[in-house]
Amino acid sequence: MNPPPQKATVQVTRRFSASAERVFDAWLDPSTAGKWLFATPTGKMVKVKIDARVGGSYLIVEQRDGVDVEHVGEYLEIDRPRRLVFTLKVPKYSQENTKLTIEIRALDSGCELTLTHEGVLPDYIASTTSGWNMILDHLAGTL
Amino acid sequence: MLSASASLQSTWIALADPTRRSILERLSRGEARVTEIASPYSMSLNAVSKHIRVLERARLIRRRRAGREHFLSFNPDPLTSAASWIEEQRSLWMSRLDALDALLQAQNAAAAKTPKRKDKSR
Numbered sequence: 001m002n003p004p005p006q007k008a009t010v011q012v013t014r015r016f017s018a019s020a021e022r023v024f025d026a027w028l029d030p031s032t033a034g035k036w037l038f039a040t041p042t043g044k045m046v047k048v049k050i051d052a053r054v055g056g057s058y059l060i061v062e063q064r065d066g067v068d069v070e071h072v073g074e075y076l077e078i079d080r081p082r083r084l085v086f087t088l089k090v091p092k093y094s095q096e097n098t099k100l101t102i103e104i105r106a107l108d109s110g111c112e113l114t115l116t117h118e119g120v121l122p123d124y125i126a127s128t129t130s131g132w133n134m135i136l137d138h139l140a141g142t143l
Numbered sequence: 144m145l146s147a148s149a150s151l152q153s154t155w156i157a158l159a160d161p162t163r164r165s166i167l168e169r170l171s172r173g174e175a176r177v178t179e180i181a182s183p184y185s186m187s188l189n190a191v192s193k194h195i196r197v198l199e200r201a202r203l204i205r206r207r208r209a210g211r212e213h214f215l216s217f218n219p220d221p222l223t224s225a226a227s228w229i230e231e232q233r234s235l236w237m238s239r240l241d242a243l244d245a246l247l248q249a250q251n252a253a254a255a256k257t258p259k260r261k262d263k264s265r
Binding site: 014016018022023032035113 | 229232233236237239240241242243244246247248251
């Protein structure tokens with residue numbers, strides 16, 4: 001018997017001093033997204049293509065240790081600046097699509113973002129987590 | 144021996160079913176016989192045994208034999224590693240959002256130094 005893969009959901013909430021619009025746009029504007037979303041300290045961003053419409057797709061490619069790592073997905077919902085839903089797949093690690101839901105609530109000052117990552121597979125994560133931690137430590141240090 | 148990811152997978156599979164979760168809940172209150180575990184459920188002993196086997200494969204329950212009796216007990220270890228894995232994912236995304244916040248603030252600082260265009264949207 002081959003049971004369907006079971007998946008986990010991860011949710012985080014964070015406040016920003018920037019407006020909901022700016023935080024929302026940071027996910028879809030290629031020059032901004034390329035700087036933080038899939039950027040790593042030692043990697044070289046080689047391609048950021050974002051077709052920001054429902055049904056549109058994105059391709060973010062970073063070269064890491066000479067290997068191109070592609071991040072691909074499709075936008076399922078775009079409701080600026082409240083809600084953004086898209087799929088994420090990193091073919092180098094897994095053929096599984098995961099789903100991200102970004103919800104942004106405007107506050108008197110700034111906004112609050114809630115991120116839900118559904119369908120996170122342990123094997124996919126196991127191969128990417130250590131890299132991510134390194135990347136983010138670096139980013140936090142340089143910005 | 145299962146790899147870390149395979150054992151996480153078997154933990155999710157085991158926990159995905161409400162009957163198995165309630166079996167675990169019962170066992171978390173103490174050791175029990177297979178027949179005692181089966182009695183509250185309107186299903187055959189065979190069906191309950193299948194659930195128990197899934198839980199055993201996921202190492203969420205242990206079986207002890209005393210003569211003819213089989214006693215089951217709850218093993219929380221896999222839950223702990225699943226929880227810590229989830230926690231890792233949460234902190235991973237939190238770090239990404241920290242990076243985004245830092246980037247937006249850096250853009251503010253840069254804009255303040257070279258005010259090319261004033262955004263009077265407020």
